[in-house]
Amino acid sequence: MNFPGYQAFSMRSYFSKQPGQPARCLHCGGPLSVSPVEPSAWVQDELDDPFLIGTHNxxxxxxxxxxxxxCIRESWDLNEIGLDLDCLIVGVPSPAASAAQGSEQPWQKALADPSIYRNSEDIPETIAALFPPGKS
Structure with missing residues (x-):
């Protein structure tokens, strides 16, 4: 299957404590590999703001x-204004795109999107269920 599209979600809209990391796939239930990536353009822009004291988690x-x-999960703090941010970008399948049209790394488009979190939605329960309960 090809997942060239993406949707951003706020983790804080659902969880009162930061949850653990997802261990299984939303679509097939298979195990997930995990690797660090550079912060998204949105996060980097906030961390570079000279009027904010940002911390990338x-x-x-x-x-x-x-x-x-x-999926990509990002956590960062804007200490100057007391914001603790936790967001998720989820790969979305596109029936119109064939595997040949898909990028080998479709998440790169999401990371480069300077407005990725502008229209973040509340995380739905189906996706929230992937995350084990967190610790305070």
């Missing part, structure tokens, strides 16, 4: 080897 790419689904 992590940017992690999760991939399913079985069906190629992917």
């Amino acid at each position: 992590f940017s992690l790419l999760f991939r399913c080897k079985a069906c190629q689904w992917w």
Whole structure:
């Protein structure tokens, strides 16, 4: 399957405590590999803002080897204004795109999107269920 599209979600809209990391695929239930990635353009822009004191906690790419689904989780703090941010970018399948049209690394487009979190949605329960409960 090909997942060239993406959607951003706010983790804080669902979880009162930061949850653990996802361990299984949303689409096939297969195990996920995890690797660090550079912060998204959005996060980097906020960290570079001279009027904010930002701290980057992590940017992690999760991939399913079985069906190629992917997601990126990013956590950062804007200490100057007291914001603790935790967001998720989820790969979305596109029935119109064939595997030949898909990029080998479709998440790169999401990371480069300077407005990725502008229209973040509340994380749906189906995706939130992938995350083990966190610690305070």
